Amino acid sequence: MKNLYRGPGLRRVREAVGTGAVAAAASLAAVGGLSAWTTAGYAGSPAQIEVREARVLLPVIPGRDTNAYFRIVNTGGTSDRLRSVASPVVGRGVELTAHRMNAMNGAYRERTETVDVPAYGEVEMSPYGAAVTLPADEMWRPGDRITFTLDFVRSGRVTVDAVVRPVTLGSAS
Structure with missing residues (x-):
């Protein structure tokens, strides 16, 4: 049926x-x-941060603010984010900054909250990108070492010594 x-x-x-x-x-x-x-x-490959180069530019006018540059390499499979930088030698006034241009083609540095470090990538801080701006000590000389602690969201704190270098054509990049 x-x-x-x-x-x-x-x-x-x-x-x-x-x-x-x-x-x-x-x-x-x-x-x-x-x-x-x-x-x-x-x-499951976490971020693995290494700071391979670190330098602080000696300002042309002693005692003025200057910049520190770091080459940050992430060999891990997860991105990370640099959220702050501190130095016991410098004390206050250390901040993450980014290069900006205004409408008149004038360059300036602007405070930024974080710097992204991609998975399997790197960040090369420079005058044309991210940097760490800090007050310089008038007693600094080329070759001096300044200790910094870089604090990352996932990787935690990384301590590194940056070498003080005079401003030359090769040191700014």
Whole structure:
């Protein structure tokens, strides 16, 4: 005997089966993608920060503000963010800054809250990008070492000595 009833109940079952099949396929695709990501070694790879170069420019006019530049390398699979810099030698007035241009093509430095360090990438601080602005000591001489502590969101604190260098064509970049 043929089933003549094809009311809303059968249609709902078909829709539910179709929806379930789509959800199952999406779940399998997600699990497959995550498995590939994990197998490639990317899952669970934390940020690993190294400061490979650190220098402080000796200001041309003694006692004026100057800049410190760091080459920050992240060999980990997660990005990180530099949120502050401090120095027991300098004390107050150390701040993260960024190079900006105004409408008249005048350059200036502006305080910034953080500096992003990409996963498997680096940040090369320079006069044309991120820097650390600080008050200089009139007693600093080329070759002196200034201790800084860089505080990162994920990696925590990294302490490094920056070498005081005179401003020359090669030291600003």
